[in-house]
Amino acid sequence: xxxxxxxxxxxxxxxxxxxxxxxxxxxxxxxxxxxxxxxxxxxxxxxxxxxxxxxxxxxxxxxxxxxxxxxxxxxxxxxxxxxxxxxxxxxxxxxxxxxxxxxxxxxxxxxxxxxxxxxxxxxxxxxxxxxxxxxxxxxxxxxxxxxxxxxxxxxxxxxxxxxxxxxxxxxxxxxxxxxxxxxxxxxxxxxxxxxxxxxxxxxxxxxxxxxxxxxxxxxxxxxxxxxxxxxxxxxxxxxxxxxxxxxxxxxxxxxxxxxxxxxxxxxxxxxxxxxxxxxxxxxxxxxxxxxxxxxxxxxxxxxxxxxxxxxxxxxxxxxxxxxxxxxxxxxxxxxxxxxxxxxxxxxxxxxxxxxxxxxxxxxxxxxxxxxxxxxxxxxxxxxxxxxxxxxxxxxxxxxxxxxxxxxxxxxxxxxxxxxxxxxxxxxxxxxxxxxxxxxxxxxxxxxxxxxxxxxxxxxxxxxxxxxxxxxxxxxxxxxxxxxxxxxxxxxxxxxxxxxxxxxxxxxxxxxxxxxxxxxxxxxxxxxxxxxxxxxxxxxxxxxxxxxxxxxxxxxxxxxxxxxxxxxxxxxxxxxxxxxxxxxxxxxxxxxxxxxxxxxxxxxxxxxxxxxxxxx
Amino acid sequence: xxxxxxxxxxxxxxxxxxxxxxxxxxxxxxxxxxxxxxxxxxxxxxxxxxxxxxxxxxxxxxxxxxxxxxxxxxxxxxxxxxxxxxxxxxxxxxxxxxxxxxxxxxxxxxxxxxxxxxxxxxxxxxxxxxxxxxxxxxxxxxxxxxxxxxxxxxxxxxxxxxxxxxxxxxx
Numbered sequence: 001x002x003x004x005x006x007x008x009x010x011x012x013x014x015x016x017x018x019x020x021x022x023x024x025x026x027x028x029x030x031x032x033x034x035x036x037x038x039x040x041x042x043x044x045x046x047x048x049x050x051x052x053x054x055x056x057x058x059x060x061x062x063x064x065x066x067x068x069x070x071x072x073x074x075x076x077x078x079x080x081x082x083x084x085x086x087x088x089x090x091x092x093x094x095x096x097x098x099x100x101x102x103x104x105x106x107x108x109x110x111x112x113x114x115x116x117x118x119x120x121x122x123x124x125x126x127x128x129x130x131x132x133x134x135x136x137x138x139x140x141x142x143x144x145x146x147x148x149x150x151x152x153x154x155x156x157x158x159x160x161x162x163x164x165x166x167x168x169x170x171x172x173x174x175x176x177x178x179x180x181x182x183x184x185x186x187x188x189x190x191x192x193x194x195x196x197x198x199x200x201x202x203x204x205x206x207x208x209x210x211x212x213x214x215x216x217x218x219x220x221x222x223x224x225x226x227x228x229x230x231x232x233x234x235x236x237x238x239x240x241x242x243x244x245x246x247x248x249x250x251x252x253x254x255x256x257x258x259x260x261x262x263x264x265x266x267x268x269x270x271x272x273x274x275x276x277x278x279x280x281x282x283x284x285x286x287x288x289x290x291x292x293x294x295x296x297x298x299x300x301x302x303x304x305x306x307x308x309x310x311x312x313x314x315x316x317x318x319x320x321x322x323x324x325x326x327x328x329x330x331x332x333x334x335x336x337x338x339x340x341x342x343x344x345x346x347x348x349x350x351x352x353x354x355x356x357x358x359x360x361x362x363x364x365x366x367x368x369x370x371x372x373x374x375x376x377x378x379x380x381x382x383x384x385x386x387x388x389x390x391x392x393x394x395x396x397x398x399x400x401x402x403x404x405x406x407x408x409x410x411x412x413x414x415x416x417x418x419x420x421x422x423x424x425x426x427x428x429x430x431x432x433x434x435x436x437x438x439x440x441x442x443x444x445x446x447x448x449x450x451x452x453x454x455x456x457x458x459x460x461x462x463x464x465x466x467x468x469x470x471x472x473x474x475x476x477x478x479x480x481x482x483x484x485x486x487x488x489x490x491x492x493x494x495x496x497x498x499x500x501x502x503x504x505x506x507x508x509x510x511x512x513x514x515x516x517x518x519x520x521x522x523x524x525x526x527x528x529x530x531x532x533x534x535x536x537x538x539x540x541x542x543x544x545x546x547x548x549x550x551x552x553x554x555x556x557x558x559x560x561x562x563x564x565x566x567x568x569x570x571x572x573x574x575x576x577x578x579x580x581x582x583x584x585x586x587x588x589x590x591x592x593x594x595x596x597x598x599x600x601x602x603x604x605x606x607x608x609x610x611x612x613x614x615x
Numbered sequence: 616x617x618x619x620x621x622x623x624x625x626x627x628x629x630x631x632x633x634x635x636x637x638x639x640x641x642x643x644x645x646x647x648x649x650x651x652x653x654x655x656x657x658x659x660x661x662x663x664x665x666x667x668x669x670x671x672x673x674x675x676x677x678x679x680x681x682x683x684x685x686x687x688x689x690x691x692x693x694x695x696x697x698x699x700x701x702x703x704x705x706x707x708x709x710x711x712x713x714x715x716x717x718x719x720x721x722x723x724x725x726x727x728x729x730x731x732x733x734x735x736x737x738x739x740x741x742x743x744x745x746x747x748x749x750x751x752x753x754x755x756x757x758x759x760x761x762x763x764x765x766x767x768x769x770x771x772x773x774x775x776x777x778x779x780x781x782x783x784x785x786x
Contacts, residue, residue, distance in 0.1 A: 069657055324671070
């Protein structure tokens, strides 16, 4: 139990929905969500497939703890070959959609083919059918979600959909659920759009059973107490959200600024979590309206914000004078520091638009940052931008481009290429701050050495969530390591990658790991699921998942040469702060990493390694 | 008819659920806990307590039965299927007696009694026999289990503070 043990297979070309049993042999080896869906994808598609062709598949997957009483048990993921990267993509979201899918009695939905016309999938418990989506095509995520609830006269329907960005082929389009939670990265929304699939609407009333309810309640209650008593999950995240990091990372000298030209941002405090609590002059209210939790989450890091009603972005537009998903640290950084914009309301507005149009604020902001650098170099002209003065720090340029990019219009269509294609097009590929085509998140790897290796080796392109060594290097969790030293970071990255592979396959949030180790997680899975689930078994699964993703990428054509960082991080030293004079020492860490992983010097898992992880 | 409300009052120190919407994050742990206790599975669709998300206003509001003394549902029930639990004062539905007529769902002014299509009976909060699972599961103190006669005290205290003009003038 805890798995629903049912997979919904939707053939969009044929217009069919079929039930099949979950492969429990694979569930035992890959647990669920990220791991299990990656196994399905790797078995079912050719890794060389064009991500936007009908031959690519898109899998929506929950984990065994999704929908249960476990804290943060609302996570779900989208697994596909990424449109932004051409690599394995796994984008994780929270909100309420994933739990609802599980309540309806499904572990995952596999979409294959391409619909001849726009459709949405409607799931009501056991019943699943494809419906005409012509009235929603061309609409935003917000309009689509509201429309579907009205159409079916059911406010409790949960919706995951793409906005105009996904329809327009913006390379970093995401899938947004519950209005502002997102499977945001790697272009999973672009893949969904290429299939003419607008939305998935689900209502579940069957519930999720666990194997041993008494043991499960005990294990989850003990684990919740650990979260409540921890300084990060019990205090920092509830008080300031992930934005607790803005000032901390800036002081560390690891806040990438102006397309990574700088590592500290003068305006950081203006866009920080603390700034979100300051009452503003116009209406006396702070930016932060409320903490909003995802399903089952006892941390509650989510921010619900409002924009100053007198701000230029919204003063004549009442539809944005509402409370909605506010700035998380990654969005605040990408929309702010990366572009040099320190106008909190402008960033909140751009973030609203990213949610409304379904695009990744990290890749969007970082791509705008790259375009700003090209503009200041004179490579991109005001004629090409359609009159937008694209200099660093221009809030209006940022907010205008958010709207244009979301619709794929004007210079927004260029931003929608992502930084890799955009900088290549304008002849400066070195200025794309990305790995495998995916833009960096909010940590500069010159000031946090382990993150350089994290980014370079991440299977879905640059990502902080695959091995968040920031926890160790900055916050001292589980133990403090020196962020400026690359010594021992290969082993640290591997430990984080493997543990995270297990967490992401379970249905819970990786933020729990600020407080939980696998010792806290294993008993919850063990009580929820059949079979024996130990820490060792979870670590084996983590490594197996990591290696499977790596194998997929190698079969897709990636090599060790793609485990690299842009020249800027390897050659241009940090100019200020504690990391002044440092570059990232990837060249030192990578060979050690390959060796510890049991991979060849070219980064290919050896046959012995594949045998060891049972692949 | 069985015991009257007055009989109950003589034998019991009453407690009540105190709902403080200002503290709610909308996580639905209360709904999960309620359905686990009552249905054996995690299933918010069958929860006796619901959290409402007033999205555009940025508000989350938990709501459930407040256990009226002269409960409309109890008085309306034609088969006396809703009775007072002696130990808690909760108005409790007897599945054995309930005929699923739904008259109580009409009588209740607050909408907190609802029909369960999968059993043909109505469901409502029964205070879990005096140890409400929702209050235990709430991570933010938005739902607490307190003396029934003191549910306003915290709010009173915060207002009291601002009325203490005299003390400030003397200080």
